[in-house]
Amino acid sequence: MIGAGEIERMSATERLQAMELLWRSMARTPDKVESPAWHKKILDQRMAKVAAGRGEFLTLAQLKKRLAKRKP
Structure with missing residues (x-):
C-alpha cells in the first residue's frame, strides 16, 4: 500500500x-x-428542510452560479 x-x-x-x-x-x-451514516443523516435533514419549505434543491448550474457570485 x-x-x-x-x-x-x-x-x-x-x-x-x-x-x-x-x-x-x-x-x-x-x-x-457504503456511504457513512452521517451522510444519510445530513441528507435526511436537508430533505426535511425542503419539505417544510425552508430550503430548496439546486441544480449544479444554479450552485455554480451562486458560488461564482461569492468570489471576491
Whole structure:
C-alpha cells in the first residue's frame, strides 16, 4: 500500500491521476461502497428542510452560479 509520504512527494498531476484511478476502481463496484451514516443523516435533514419549505434543491448550474457570485 502507498503511504502518505509517497503521496506528498507526488506532483499535483500525479495525485489527480491517482484519484481518477481510485474513483474508476470504486465506480466498478458501487454496491460495495457504503456511504457513512452521517451522510444519510445530513441528507435526511436537508430533505426535511425542503419539505417544510425552508430550503430548496439546486441544480449544479444554479450552485455554480451562486458560488461564482461569492468570489471576491
